[in-house]
Amino acid sequence: MEGILEKLSEIVGADFVSNAAEERFIYSRDQGVQPPHAPDYVVLPNTTEEVSALIRLANKNKIPVVPMGGALVLSGLTIPQRGGIVLDMKRMNRILEVNEMSHYVVVEAGASQGMLKAYLEKHHPQLKHSIPDAPPVATIGGNIAIHGSGHLSQSEGGFHSEMVTGLEVVLATGEVLKLGSCSTVPKWFSRAPLPDLVGLFLGWNGTTGVITKIGLKLFPSPKMKDIMMFMTEDVDTVPDILFRIIGTEMAEDMAFFVSPQPAYFDGFQIIMISVVANSVKEMKMRRELICDSVRDYLERKEAGFLPLPPHMKVKLMEAPQKNLSEFADTVRGGGFEYVGAIMPVECIPQAYRKGREITEQLGITYSMGARVIGRGHAVMFYYAYPFNRADAKNMETVAKALEESNEAALEMGGIPWKAEISGQQLILGRMEPGTYKLMTEVRKLLDPNGIMNPGNWEVRS
Template sequence: MGSGNKLNKVVTNQLVEELKNFLDVDRVSQNSTVLEQHSKDESYHTPSLPDVVVFPKTKEEVSQIMKLATKYETAVVPFGIGSSLEGHVIPLKHGVSIDFTRMNEIVEVREKDLLVKVQPGVTRTQLNKALKKYGLFFPIDPGADATLGGMAATSASGTTSVRYGTMRDQVQNLEIVLADGTIVHTGNLAVKSSSGYHLNSLFVGSEGTLGCFTELTLKVYGIPEFTIAHRAVFTNFEDAVEAVTVIRQTGIPVARVEFVDVESIRVVNKFEGTNFPELPTLFFEFQGNKSGLMEDVKLTKQILDDFHCVDFLQETDNAKRNQLWKVRHNMAYSFIHMYRDRKLMSTDVAVPISELAGAITFGEHILKDSGLPGGIVGHVGDGNFHICLMINPNHSEDIERANYLNEKIVEYALAKGGTCTGEHGVGIGKKKYQQQEHGQSLEIMKKIKAALDPKGILNPGKIL
């Protein structure tokens, strides 16, 4: 695949015939609709068709696929449900798209160990439905009902990361098929280990460039006894962000805290039919023992008042609480539906919490200067925020403005000791910032990639 061109027809036919030798005919597809479905994700990046799409059911089949890919030196791109936001699953070098949706079994629930083993095609909603009868849940919630394999590949996080961390913190063990078809494990079932390099962290976030996940062992948690949601409204976003900083400093165990700017509230009011005050808003959630939570909420309210909170709503009813968070999760889709002739581009940077107010101020100014419709939302409890831009991908001026805005936001974050991506991943869009962010460490990453994938067939064109 060194040339970067599609496989010639003869080689493609040979590869397809060999794939059909061990996969059912209906699990090897060159149907134009199937190819088109696997040519893109939810990002604005240009689609690219794979040569063939395969649907394995076992790790042995994935191993055999990789052996054939090595033989024909063809690109391989793992595919979950295509909900990624930086072009991760786009087969830039064509080749084979491995669709993992048929590897969707929950293999084992180890409730006493607070662990679960799943295949990569299991979605987070599917997992939580299965865990509910054990009184357990899986906390990582990126908004989309993504596959767990895809979430691990991008080290996804979301609204709950302020309390539970990211996917990287939840992975106990991985079963991975390497480029040559070798099947390896990266961890164990023990609560802790001081043995060897931490391979879990190496592969989580590798975006399919180092191997294909075929099984994940994940940490799970007891369902909280009591949950309370709040909405706090401010006259300016500086007060809102500073309030969050103080709340974190006091050690109050917040489960979720999200910032939404005025334009985002305005758009969601139109789309959802809500009547939220069109002012900078924080969404909170607290989980735990009821009596303890009420003390936490009381202290939080005092802090919010100190920062001139002008409206405070509390919801303990499950349906109303879910509705409150539905509004936050549907923020991006509200923009998409309000601007149907445009496509969503979402920036994704994270900065030290002490730098967050300045970063959002900078973001507000540069968004206004761009002239593009959009808004700012963020997981302010961990310093991660997004500018949701609505662009016309067919208009070069829109693309130029969006790219300029994204570049300036990233440069600001890196200058403050932050990162070019807090949760979406590198993919295609953030590849150009890797040298600036990582410096000489990028050379170590390249050496690891070369050692594990010497022919460069695993998701080429991503990260590096």
């Protein structure tokens, strides 16, 4: 490590590199329960050229590099397991191009969800991107690197990684590449018809390279928005209700949740349905078709829509939703982590029952729910657990709940998303040996010295 600090300073400037104890402390952890581990250096590059030079230096000296966006993943994926450099991408936050006609934006990877939202609202109000419910400082790069999802995932094509039209990446050797149409023509409109190399950087948790620029799909932003709340006490009816409403193609976003807070929601299965339209007439039609699809439930009085007062609608129509962040404070200490499991829609009742069982056994608070991805092709089912950071015992219990939730998700046919290292090991343990071998070989090819976010996606349990 001798002389590394000086060399890093030469690349990014002395103000943007640090090995101070307090910085290393902050970058050693996230808001979840995963054990901390300090980096040796924290570096904030400003350009792709700087990222390339940093990676060349790290590769030559076999220093681990952990790319970081907002560090909001919660499952410890930005904790530098083997020290080295945390590459904080937040200075690379420029919005480079909006193509209105072809509906895409090109951003630097450290641009935050909030920045892109605000930029589009100001300069291109007829367009929007799919927003995750993470706090607005979450970055576009961090979100696609883990296959995130958001408020247009149901209606506009699934995971955010599926909305990527092209990437610029820096390989672990320092080489800079463009992938997608931008590799061949100066436009970022599509990954097809080329062989799809973009996937080599999506879902890999930063283990294959650093994403520096992203082409992302944008979608029309209708003028009006409304929200409907459908409630039932019977979890076994939830997949059918979702299936029917999805089938109308009238909803923009659909999410299901159960929560003991506030107390009057306890015991209800709640389905939130966002509807957008360009006129009062269109809105009325959309709402009516949604009601028609579940009319027999209404007639049998097995379920119903809850009329919502306007002030409540305003809160529920926000993107991102703040409810989950607020839930972190239900236990003193503000800690929060969740297992998000990608699973088939029909698994919801089983997933819910298992979640209740885990929390009852461990004596902790639960919050569960699911966002519909694609036209019901999957859901992201979350088991969220708040905890008190000042209470080591409480954190241990939550870590156990997360582990049990990961195991349960795999058992019922789902796959934990953005899993902690222990969860990744469970996944790899079940993966076909050939697939695991291919993953390992791809990684070796892209990162021969194993410097990229080591510890992730690498050991079968």
